Amino acid sequence: MFLLVTGHQGSGGTGDGGAGDGGDGSGDAGIRAGVRAARRTRVLKAAGLALAGVLVLGAGAAGWVYWQLNGNIRSVDIDGALGDDRPAGPPPASPDASGPASPVPTGSLNILVLGSDSRGGAENRALGGGDSAGARSDTAMVVHLGAGRRAATVVSIPRDTLVDRPACPLEDGESTRAASGVMFNSAYEVGGPVCAVKTVESLTDVRMDHYVEIDFAGFARLVDALGGVTVTTEEDIDDDRSHLTLDAGTHHLDGTDALALARTRYDIGDGSDLGRIGLQHQLVKALLEQIADEDLLTSPTRLYRVADTVTGSLTTDTGLDSLGELTRLAQSLRDLPPDGVTTLTMPVVPAPWDRNRVVADEPEAGELWASLTG
Missing domain, CATH: 3.40.630.190 (LCP protein)
Structure with missing residues (x-):
């Protein structure tokens, strides 16, 4: 709603019917592009929040799975x-000096x-x-x-x-x-x-x-x-x-x-x-x-x-x-x-x-x- 009102003012607020948009309808195209950009922003923000939620839930699930599997083992x-x-016992393995410790x-x-x-x-x-x-x-x-x-x-x-x-x-x-x-x-x-x-x-x-x-x-x-x-x-x-x-x-x-x-x-x-x-x-x-x-x-x-x-x-x-x-x-x-x-x-x-x-x-x-x- 706010974008539509702002767009309307932008398209005719100068009073010349075209001075602000080149007089060839490009102002309307600009408004539409702005609307699409704003929608993309909202979609990306929603996607980001969803991804964050998945990661949080995934981390929680992973922690729960680890806790459950770990708790299964008797010793x-x-x-x-x-x-x-x-x-x-067997002698300890000699470290490999040519590579990083594993x-x-x-x-x-x-x-x-x-x-x-x-x-x-x-x-x-x-x-x-x-x-x-x-x-x-x-x-x-x-x-x-x-x-x-x-x-x-x-x-x-x-x-x-x-x-x-x-x-x-x-x-x-x-x-x-x-x-x-x-x-x-x-x-x-x-x-x-x-x-x-x-x-x-x-x-x-x-x-x-x-x-x-x-x-x-x-x-x-x-x-x-x-x-x-x-x-x-x-x-x-x-x-x-x-x-x-x-x-x-x-x-x-x-x-x-x-x-x-x-x-x-x-x-x-x-x-x-x-x-x-x-x-x-x-x-x-x-x-x-x-x-x-x-x-x-x-x-x-x-x-x-x-x-x-x-x-x-x-x-x-x-x-x-x-x-x-x-x-x-x-x-x-x-x-x-x-x-x-x-x-x-x-x-x-x-x-x-x-x-x-x-x-x-x-x-x-x-x-x-x-x-x-x-």
């Missing part, structure tokens, strides 16, 4: 519980990864966790990241391995009793993550720099969040205990079936844990390929879903119990291709006193573990 202070009575770690690292058959919650029970209380380490893998993080070795420890389990500290200040010739997976059952780490370090004489645990439900949700996983089986599977039936061939599995495949043992090979480990190694490589093929950054919603699933399914040591530390670990693996991962099983032989159990095959097992200390 155990393994370093504090075990103290200094542990194998020596916050992303590149030194060698050993991570104990456990899949636990937790009995906690209806979802875990429905997926095979059983009805009793407590949990056991259903799957155990030592992941060795080589210096430079361009290659990795994954070594599985059969859960049926008989070991000498050391005394382990408990949260109440007491300790578990040391035991000889017991199943490896009993360590987690009697002393939780701390005892699992201590037992692995006793077995391997290799320090576990970090600890990561995922339960049944978390693994299934992760596979679903990634859109499933494609695997190829070399033989028919019809396992009543894992509730999985598959013909030999290539299959795209959802989370429930992928978990069932990871737990299958009685209908493949000789029915031992070694056959199941072979299937688990297939799954590890298939999941790495799936993650490598996914461009999660193009879908913030899907990226959030995967991140929420991962963080909500993990228990870690206190060195990895923040979104920042997990992100730094992930960033350090950006140059690790799926074919740079080697999967192995600790060399074992049947236990002389129990043919249904195995023991470490020495010296081969010791030589393998020694190769992971550099």
Whole structure:
């Protein structure tokens, strides 16, 4: 309204009908240009306010997302519980004098990864966790990241391995009793993550720099969040205990079936844990390929879903119990291709006193573990 009134005065205020605008209608054009300029100013101002609002909301949302994802992670202070009575860690990486210091770690690292058959919650029970209380380490893998993080070795420890389990500290200040010739997976059952780490370090004489645990439900949700996983089986599977039936061939599995495949043992090979480990190694490589093929950054919603699933399914040591530390670990693996991962099983032989159990095959097992200390 003010611009129109002002324009009217400008077009005839001189009283000569044209002296102010050249007499050829250019005054009207000037008025229209002024109106358009003012409108552009209002539009730009509105756009600027909207953008500022989006940025403020975005920053708030980002802060909320970080807070939620960070709060999802559960942790155990393994370093504090075990103290200094542990194998020596790897030597620190030498700084690169030719370039700027990088916050992303590149030194060698050993991570104990456990899949636990937790009995906690209806979802875990429905997926095979059983009805009793407590949990056991259903799957155990030592992941060795080589210096430079361009290659990795994954070594599985059969859960049926008989070991000498050391005394382990408990949260109440007491300790578990040391035991000889017991199943490896009993360590987690009697002393939780701390005892699992201590037992692995006793077995391997290799320090576990970090600890990561995922339960049944978390693994299934992760596979679903990634859109499933494609695997190829070399033989028919019809396992009543894992509730999985598959013909030999290539299959795209959802989370429930992928978990069932990871737990299958009685209908493949000789029915031992070694056959199941072979299937688990297939799954590890298939999941790495799936993650490598996914461009999660193009879908913030899907990226959030995967991140929420991962963080909500993990228990870690206190060195990895923040979104920042997990992100730094992930960033350090950006140059690790799926074919740079080697999967192995600790060399074992049947236990002389129990043919249904195995023991470490020495010296081969010791030589393998020694190769992971550099």
